[in-house]
Amino acid sequence: MIKVSVMYPNSSTVRFDHAYYRDKHMPLLKARMGDHCKSYTVDQGLGGAAPGMPAPYVAMCHIYCDSVESFQAGFGPHAKEIMADIPNYTDLSPVIQISEVVVG
Amino acid sequence: MIKVSVMYPNSSTVRFDHAYYRDKHMPLLKARMGDHCKSYTVDQGLGGAAPGMPAPYVAMCHIYCDSVESFQAGFGPHAKEIMADIPNYTDLSPVIQISEVVVG
Numbered sequence: 001m002i003k004v005s006v007m008y009p010n011s012s013t014v015r016f017d018h019a020y021y022r023d024k025h026m027p028l029l030k031a032r033m034g035d036h037c038k039s040y041t042v043d044q045g046l047g048g049a050a051p052g053m054p055a056p057y058v059a060m061c062h063i064y065c066d067s068v069e070s071f072q073a074g075f076g077p078h079a080k081e082i083m084a085d086i087p088n089y090t091d092l093s094p095v096i097q098i099s100e101v102v103v104g
Numbered sequence: 105m106i107k108v109s110v111m112y113p114n115s116s117t118v119r120f121d122h123a124y125y126r127d128k129h130m131p132l133l134k135a136r137m138g139d140h141c142k143s144y145t146v147d148q149g150l151g152g153a154a155p156g157m158p159a160p161y162v163a164m165c166h167i168y169c170d171s172v173e174s175f176q177a178g179f180g181p182h183a184k185e186i187m188a189d190i191p192n193y194t195d196l197s198p199v200i201q202i203s204e205v206v207v208g
Binding site: 003056057096 | 145153
């Protein structure tokens with residue numbers, strides 16, 4: 001199992017519509033990827049390591065797939081449509097990571 | 105539900121013992137936190153957004169707790185012991201984030 005993590009860097013002037021991300025964007029991604037997306041999680045940043053510190057990322061999602069190839073097969077054909085939805089909730093460019101799920 | 109994400113920045117010279125992290129460090133954290141840690145996940149970085157790109161983080165863990173207060177109650181009394189174990193698997197200083205679990 002692999003996990004694709006999409007992490008949106010935080011800033012003091014960040015625009016991020018968490019409701020749209022939860023209710024529209026991620027369901028769109030899941031609908032387009034179908035069974036290639038086994039499940040996903042969504043996080044809203046609350047804070048950093050110490051009290052009062054901002055969260056490094058304003059939001060994150062983690063998309064679980066059987067393999068990198070399965071992610072590519074599910075996301076690739078719909079990448080243009082899914083990416084075109086991003087400006088509806090943020091101006092940010094996310095940091096993207098593919099990980100092996102060691103403990104899931 | 106909240107999630108504490110501990111993310112270890114990658115580099116070309118990184119030292120990170122993934123087996124120790126999985127088999128020793130995370131079980132130690134779980135044992136010390138007890139029921140304050142509902143569950144945790146562990147990731148090993150495979151790559152970035154494009155083929156051949158390194159993963160931004162060599163490893164991550166995500167610790168699920170009922171609340172920030174529950175995390176603090178579970179981790180705080182054992183912080184010294186848990187932090188003292190870090191040099192056994194890496195020299196890195198992690199990026200730490202507390203998030204609200206929007207979709208879990």
